[in-house]
Each structure stands twice: as structure tokens, then as C-alpha cells.
Amino acid sequence: MADTARRSQPRYGNRPTMKDVAARAGVGLKTVSRVVNGEPGVTPDTERRVQEAIDALGFRRNDSARVLRKGSTASVGLVLEDLADPFYGPLARAVEEVARAHGALLINGSSAEDPSREQELVLALCARRVDGLIVIPAGHDHRYLEPEIAAGVATVFVDRPAGRINADAVLSDSYGGARSGTAHLIAHGHRRIGFIGDHPMIHTASERLRGFRTAMADAGLDIHDDWVSLGTTEAQRVEEAVVAMLGAPDPVTAIFAGNNRVTVTVVRMLAAHEPPVALIGFDDLELADLLKPGLTVVAQDATTLGRTAAERLFSRLDGAADAPSRVVLPTRLIPRGSGEIRPPAWE
Structure with a gap:
């Protein structure tokens, strides 16, 4: 009896093996393997005994061995x-x-x-x-x-x-989202709309710019060069873009922000601006509904x-x-x- 108890104890310090579990549960090695890997063919009573042995010994599956065996x-x-x-x-x-x-x-x-x-x-x-x-x-x-x-x-x-x-x-659908957001601004009377986006080589940035341009073209509206700004989303660059758009001879009355990082900076810039400038951001923001006014967004899931x-x-x-x-x-x-x-x- 004492010899059986010794054989059921882990042999490698604190790293018990499947053989240790099998000895403690009184089952074969293949049965332990089936339980550990969630395979069928084990009765509920046997599965319970194996699981009790696993818990008692603190056994953990050796995934390194599993990689070698199964790839x-x-x-x-x-x-x-x-x-x-x-x-x-x-x-x-x-x-x-x-x-x-x-x-x-x-x-x-x-x-x-x-x-x-x-x-x-x-x-x-x-x-x-x-x-x-x-x-x-x-x-x-x-x-x-x-x-x-x-x-x-x-x-x-x-x-x-x-x-x-x-x-x-x-x-x-970055293209469709930006197109519908821009069309929403146009439907509310805006004709001079700025677009501030990410680097143009990024797929989502280029698609959102394309959607913006399409909506403006659909409405027969021209886009001045100084109404579009693409580049890094760092605050300083976005701030400079907002200042330029609002300080132009024909200042924009609305801004479409191409992603959430751009939107955060634009919100800060427009907070005290008079007259108010309309804003739509691509991507929703936490607490966006608590801003005054609440932030209108094109939301992705x-x-x-x-x-x-x-x-x-x-x-x-x-x-x-x-x-x-x-x-x-x-x-x-x-x-x-x-x-x-x-x-x-x-x-």
C-alpha cells in the first residue's frame, strides 16, 4: 500500500506527469490523455476519478510535448x-x-x-x-x-x-460611412466642409476621403484644397489643420474627422469657437453622448x-x-x- 502511494506521487518535483495522474486514478495512460484533451470514450465515473487526480496533483498539460506530437x-x-x-x-x-x-x-x-x-x-x-x-x-x-x-x-x-x-x-465600410456622414452635413445646409484624416497611404484613410469626395460631388459642391488635410493624427498637426480651415478666406462651417484620435483634438479646438462649427467623427467615442452638444459619429462595430x-x-x-x-x-x-x-x- 505504501509502495502504491509512493508510485502515485509526482516524480519530477512539482511537475506531475500523465503517468502520475494515471497511477493515482488507477487508469491507463490513454484514458488520462482522453480526459485531458476532451476526447470521447471515457465513462463519467472514470472521468471524475481522473479529474480528481489532476486536481490533487496540480497536473498541467505539457503543450511543448503537444507541439512536437501534433504540430x-x-x-x-x-x-x-x-x-x-x-x-x-x-x-x-x-x-x-x-x-x-x-x-x-x-x-x-x-x-x-x-x-x-x-x-x-x-x-x-x-x-x-x-x-x-x-x-x-x-x-x-x-x-x-x-x-x-x-x-x-x-x-x-x-x-x-x-x-x-x-x-x-x-x-x-469606410467609404460608405464617410459618404453618408458628409451627406448628412450637406443635408443640414453646409457647403464648405473640411476633412481631416490620417495618412493617405492607410487604406481606411483613403477610403474615407473617397467617400467624402463622392458625397461632395453628388451634391455638386467644389472642394478647396485647404479644406482637406491628411497626415499624422498627433494633436499639433490636427490643431494646425483646424486653425487653417477656420482662418481661410472661405472658412469651413463643418468638419468631418477621419478617425477617433483626430476627433478628440477637433472637439477641443471647437469647444469655444464662435460661431459653432458642425462636426462628425468617424468612430464612436466613450462619453460622446455627454458632450455639449453630443458628438455625431459614424460608428463601426x-x-x-x-x-x-x-x-x-x-x-x-x-x-x-x-x-x-x-x-x-x-x-x-x-x-x-x-x-x-x-x-x-x-x-
């Missing part, structure tokens, strides 16, 4: 633009929830809008043998991923499409973006072999007051 790590990588950006919080959370439902660990990192950093992160994740990747691209050439995809690393791009390769992508991308990824990991697809999710105009300010009576 799968049960992990996926997520490469974001900026973890600090509030837009990416719900997106990342949605990806994590889908991954967890599939028994996978999520590993993420930020590219800081740097293509070389993006490539470095992606290849580092591949070197750690993640099963799949979800990427918000910073670069425009993703051919470096072709060997990884050919080797079986499922890859889905989100928010922006891949560059120079054919891959699954899940996007928001970041949660649905993340969930849709993750579900597509796990569909690929489960064996889906259809051609890469592009899913475009609709945006939603939310009027709260700032986009409904009409131009001065003399305009």
Missing part, C-alpha cells in the same frame, strides 16, 4: 496597430473570446503603424508556431507571409486588406469586426478550403447634435 500549439496571434487605441480594445476582446471558445490562447502585439515592425511581429509569432494569425496591416506588401500561409498558418486580415497577396479580409475575423480564422483552421473572401461590414450614423448644427444664417 499544433492551440494559439493564435493578433497584430494590432496600437494596443492603446480604444477602437482596438473591443476588437481584441472579441477575438480573444472566440479563441477561448476554441480552446486557443491569444497572443497580441502592436505594430505602431510601422511596416517593418509588423513583419517582425508576424514572423516572430510564426516562429513560435502559432496556428493562425489575425493582422491589422501597417504595410502594403504581405508577400513575406506566403511561405507561412503555404506551411499552413491560417491568416485573416481585419480593418484593412492585405497588400499584394490574396487573403481573407474583414473590413468596415469593432466587436463584430473582431468576432467575424476570428470565426473566419477558426473556420480555416477547421479545414475550410474555399477561396479567400472579403467581408465588408456596414457602419451606422449616430446623430447626437454636433453634426446637426446648421451654418450661420448669413452663409
Whole structure:
């Protein structure tokens, strides 16, 4: 009896093995493996005894051995633009929830809008043998991923499409959202509308500018060069753009802000401006409804973006072999007051 008790104790200090669990539960090694991996073929009573042994010994599955045996790590990588950006919080959370439902660990990192950093992160994740990747691209050439995809690393791009390769992508309708937001300003009497956006080489920025230009053209309105400003979203650059637009010989009476970081700076700049300037921002902001007036936005559904991308990824990991697809999710105009300010009576 004492000898049996000794044999059922962990043999490697505090690192019990499946053999230890099997000895303590009085079952075979294959039975323990089935319980640990959630496989069928084990009676409820046996599963209970194995689980009690696992709990008593503090056993944890050796995923390194699992990688060597099956070539799968049960992990996926997520490469974001900026973890600090509030837009990416719900997106990342949605990806994590889908991954967890599939028994996978999520590993993420930020590219800081740097293509070389993006490539470095992606290849580092591949070197750690993640099963799949979800990427918000910073670069425009993703051919470096072709060997990884050919080797079986499922890859889905989100928010922006891949560059120079054919891959699954899940996007928001940036063009349609900006077009409807601009049309909303025009419907409220504005004819001189400024657009302040991100770098033009970023897919979402160029699509939102295209939507703005289309809405203005649809209304037969010209766009002066000094009504459009693209570049970094740093506060100083955006402030300078607002000052230039409001100080021009024909000042704008409304501004369309191309993303949430731009919007925050524009809100501060317009807070005390007279006469009031109408404003619509692309992306919703926390507490936007508490501003005076409330902030009108074109809202993306970041949660649905993340969930849709993750579900597509796990569909690929489960064996889906259809051609890469592009899913475009609709945006939603939310009027709260700032986009409904009409131009001065003399305009």
C-alpha cells in the first residue's frame, strides 16, 4: 500500500506527469490523455476519478510535448496597430473570446503603424508556431507571409486588406460611412466642409476621403484644397489643420474627422469657437453622448469586426478550403447634435 502511494506521487518535483495522474486514478495512460484533451470514450465515473487526480496533483498539460506530437500549439496571434487605441480594445476582446471558445490562447502585439515592425511581429509569432494569425496591416506588401500561409498558418486580415497577396479580409465600410456622414452635413445646409484624416497611404484613410469626395460631388459642391488635410493624427498637426480651415478666406462651417484620435483634438479646438462649427467623427467615442452638444459619429462595430475575423480564422483552421473572401461590414450614423448644427444664417 505504501509502495502504491509512493508510485502515485509526482516524480519530477512539482511537475506531475500523465503517468502520475494515471497511477493515482488507477487508469491507463490513454484514458488520462482522453480526459485531458476532451476526447470521447471515457465513462463519467472514470472521468471524475481522473479529474480528481489532476486536481490533487496540480497536473498541467505539457503543450511543448503537444507541439512536437501534433504540430499544433492551440494559439493564435493578433497584430494590432496600437494596443492603446480604444477602437482596438473591443476588437481584441472579441477575438480573444472566440479563441477561448476554441480552446486557443491569444497572443497580441502592436505594430505602431510601422511596416517593418509588423513583419517582425508576424514572423516572430510564426516562429513560435502559432496556428493562425489575425493582422491589422501597417504595410502594403504581405508577400513575406506566403511561405507561412503555404506551411499552413491560417491568416485573416481585419480593418484593412492585405497588400499584394490574396487573403481573407474583414473590413468596415469606410467609404460608405464617410459618404453618408458628409451627406448628412450637406443635408443640414453646409457647403464648405473640411476633412481631416490620417495618412493617405492607410487604406481606411483613403477610403474615407473617397467617400467624402463622392458625397461632395453628388451634391455638386467644389472642394478647396485647404479644406482637406491628411497626415499624422498627433494633436499639433490636427490643431494646425483646424486653425487653417477656420482662418481661410472661405472658412469651413463643418468638419468631418477621419478617425477617433483626430476627433478628440477637433472637439477641443471647437469647444469655444464662435460661431459653432458642425462636426462628425468617424468612430464612436466613450462619453460622446455627454458632450455639449453630443458628438455625431459614424460608428463601426469593432466587436463584430473582431468576432467575424476570428470565426473566419477558426473556420480555416477547421479545414475550410474555399477561396479567400472579403467581408465588408456596414457602419451606422449616430446623430447626437454636433453634426446637426446648421451654418450661420448669413452663409
